[in-house]
Amino acid sequence: MIPIRHILFLVSGVSSFIIFYMGLVNYLTAVEADTGMILLIFATVVASGTLLSTVYISKSITIPIEKLAQNMTEFSKTNKIRDKKPINTNIKEIYELNENFESMGQKVEDTIFVQKEYVEKLKEIDRKKAEFSSMVSHELKTPLVPILGYVQMLQKQELMGELNKQQLDAVDEIYLSALKLQRLVGDILTTQKLELGKLEFNQENTDITKLLNSIIKDFIPVISQKNIHLVKDNTENIIIFSDKDRINQVFSNLIKNAIDFVESEKGQITIGAKMDKEFIKFFVKDNGVGISETDQKEIFKKFYQIDTSTSKKRNGSGLGLAICKGITEGLGGKIWVESKENVGTTFYFEIPKQPIKVNSKN
Numbered sequence: 223m224i225p226i227r228h229i230l231f232l233v234s235g236v237s238s239f240i241i242f243y244m245g246l247v248n249y250l251t252a253v254e255a256d257t258g259m260i261l262l263i264f265a266t267v268v269a270s271g272t273l274l275s276t277v278y279i280s281k282s283i284t285i286p287i288e289k290l291a292q293n294m295t296e297f298s299k300t301n302k303i304r305d306k307k308p309i310n311t312n313i314k315e316i317y318e319l320n321e322n323f324e325s326m327g328q329k330v331e332d333t334i335f336v337q338k339e340y341v342e343k344l345k346e347i348d349r350k351k352a353e354f355s356s357m358v359s360h361e362l363k364t365p366l367v368p369i370l371g372y373v374q375m376l377q378k379q380e381l382m383g384e385l386n387k388q389q390l391d392a393v394d395e396i397y398l399s400a401l402k403l404q405r406l407v408g409d410i411l412t413t414q415k416l417e418l419g420k421l422e423f424n425q426e427n428t429d430i431t432k433l434l435n436s437i438i439k440d441f442i443p444v445i446s447q448k449n450i451h452l453v454k455d456n457t458e459n460i461i462i463f464s465d466k467d468r469i470n471q472v473f474s475n476l477i478k479n480a481i482d483f484v485e486s487e488k489g490q491i492t493i494g495a496k497m498d499k500e501f502i503k504f505f506v507k508d509n510g511v512g513i514s515e516t517d518q519k520e521i522f523k524k525f526y527q528i529d530t531s532t533s534k535k536r537n538g539s540g541l542g543l544a545i546c547k548g549i550t551e552g553l554g555g556k557i558w559v560e561s562k563e564n565v566g567t568t569f570y571f572e573i574p575k576q577p578i579k580v581n582s583k584n
């Protein structure tokens with residue numbers, strides 16, 4: 223880009239030179255020396271006048287325009303109209319242009335200020351809400367410990383006396399409901415901690431093959447009840463330096479979902495891990511009902527559940543995948559899904575092999 227001042231000087235310089243040159247040629251070739259001299263003096267005066275007027279125009283027009291342009295560039299970077307350079311001009315159009323720019327800039331600056339205050343207030347309200355519900359969930363969790371303890375004592379009849387069949391059924395029902403409530407409260411607390419950035423992660427060397435085996439072992443009772451297969455597809459010997467329990471939690475949430483969405487007798491669930499440059503890519507694959515493309519974009523949001531008859535029967539709360547997302551991201555990785563309706567679903571999540579900066583307990 224060429225500054226307007228340089229263009230003006232170039233044009234006026236060339237014009238002045240041509241006028242002076244023509245006067246000089248005229249003087250040297252003139253028959254009458256006096257006429258030639260008059261023309262030369264005239265050409266010199268015109269050339270100097272052109273140069274002087276260029277300097278004047280440059281001062282009164284180009285300098286304020288340049289300053290205005292600089293102020294605009296600065297404003298676009300800082301959004302602060304107060305930092306502008308003062309512009310003194312007697313030219314009406316430039317004066318009005320500057321006035322309009324200043325008033326517009328002031329409005330933008332005020333709007334940004336109000337918006338920032340508004341965002342801060344919203345963040346504060348959000349934080350207070352999260353802290354309040356975190357406190358409520360914590361208070362709900364405490365009485366569940368004696369409830370579960372006493373129910374378990376009632377179930378062991380030798381401790382608190384014999385119960386008839388009806389009473390025992392009622393106690394079993396209380397036990398299952400209290401367990402569900404405990405899980406729900408736990409999930410809400412984990413989600414809140416993730417949101418407040420307060421969930422702590424542990425880091426230790428973990429053998430992936432051992433981890434996958436122990437996860438499968440935990441699910442044996444449930445998969446045998448539904449008569450489905452849960453297998454490991456893992457040939458590599460991988461060690462990861464990360465939070466074993468949180469990885470286990472992600473796998474458990476994904477496997478629980480897969481179990482719910484495959485057909486009894488026909489269900490096939492495969493879990494595994496693969497090395498992928500700096501990441502380990504884990505997966506949980508099922509041959510269940512699948513997830514539509516529209517729902518795939520939503521399922522990682524809190525409390526999102528696909529409205530199917532299966533979902534209604536499952537009694538889930540829609541927090542499982544939001545927790546998986548929070549944990550994988552907290553561990554420096556990510557989670558995603560690939561699915562085809564009526565064919566099956568694969569959830570992938572990858573986690574860095576090397577230690578990264580996390581909210582660590584260590």
Ligand SMILES: Nc1ncnc2c1ncn2[C@@H]1O[C@H](COP(=O)(O)OP(=O)(O)OP(=O)(O)O)[C@@H](O)[C@H]1O
Binds near residue numbers: 512533539
């Ligand atoms: N493997 C899967 N196959 C089909 N649909 C799935 C699968 N996994 C998740 N979904 C759908 O995604 C929704 C959200 O799953 P998410 O685990 O977050 O919640 P949930 O299982 O309903 O409840 P929660 O895990 O909190 O008990 C589920 O309700 C279900 O509709």
Ligand SMILES: [Mg+2]
Binds near residue numbers: 475478479538541542
């Ligand atoms: Mg779930």
